[in-house]
């Protein structure tokens with residue numbers, strides 16, 4: 001699925017938070033959204049998900065303006081894992097993942113065999129099979145985060161929006177998750193704070209600052225010392241680690 005964001009602005013009364021952002025994500029591409037705290041990444045993702053109504057501009061999925069789409073129709077095309085996604089506490093892990101099937105079922109029908117198979121596959125993909133019957137309230141932060149990712153995978157959408165999906169994960173699960181995001185045929189936009197992880201796994205990086213896009217391109221073009229100084233106010237050194245991956249050091 002292709003995602004187009006055209007001249008998009010969003011804000012609250014008296015404050016523009018996302019300002020005139022234009023961005024195209026090609027089918028199957030994984031785009032990393034980076035930028036300092038408060039630069040507008042989550043707000044932009046919410047607009048792309050259709051959870052915020054832009055004050056100006058348009059979001060298109062495969063060329064179609066989503067402004068008037070019902071939530072159910074959007075949920076069949078786009079899954080979104082928010083930064084602080086919470087869930088009713090008495091659900092089991094498998095029940096949370098099953099929420100991803102809601103948009104694909106009629107309201108009068110319970111989950112069928114295919115739904116259960118899809119959920120089992122999503123739990124397996126996120127290393128959660130052994131936790132399927134555990135209560136949500138017993139989970140660690142990282143297990144909750146993986147459960148929400150399983151819910152998003154179970155949604156079987158062509159697009160996937162992830163807001164800092166690695167922030168609670170241990171190193172192994174961070175790498176697994178980013179591997180998944182980069183290899184899936186889905187079109188992915190992922191907000192990340194870890195610049196090295198973003199550089200390694202994303203096809204392209206979009207750097208936000210003060211609600212606008214200040215750079216958009218391959219990691220080597222976006223992660224430059226002058227840009228990082230301007231945007232993050234850090235003195236960075238960009239190099240390669242012994243495995244050949246882009247590495248960012250800070251003085």
Ligand SMILES: Nc1ncnc2c1ncn2[C@@H]1O[C@H](COP(=O)(O)OP(=O)(O)OP(=O)(O)O)[C@@H](O)[C@H]1O
Nearest residue numbers: 012015017035036037038039040041042043044083
């Ligand atoms: N509903 C709202 N009302 C008022 N201000 C808001 C609202 N939503 C976001 N903001 C403000 O807009 C700015 C951008 O927030 P946003 O969450 O999009 O940034 P972010 O880049 O995702 O930040 P972080 O890296 O800290 O997650 C922040 O200053 C935030 O306080």
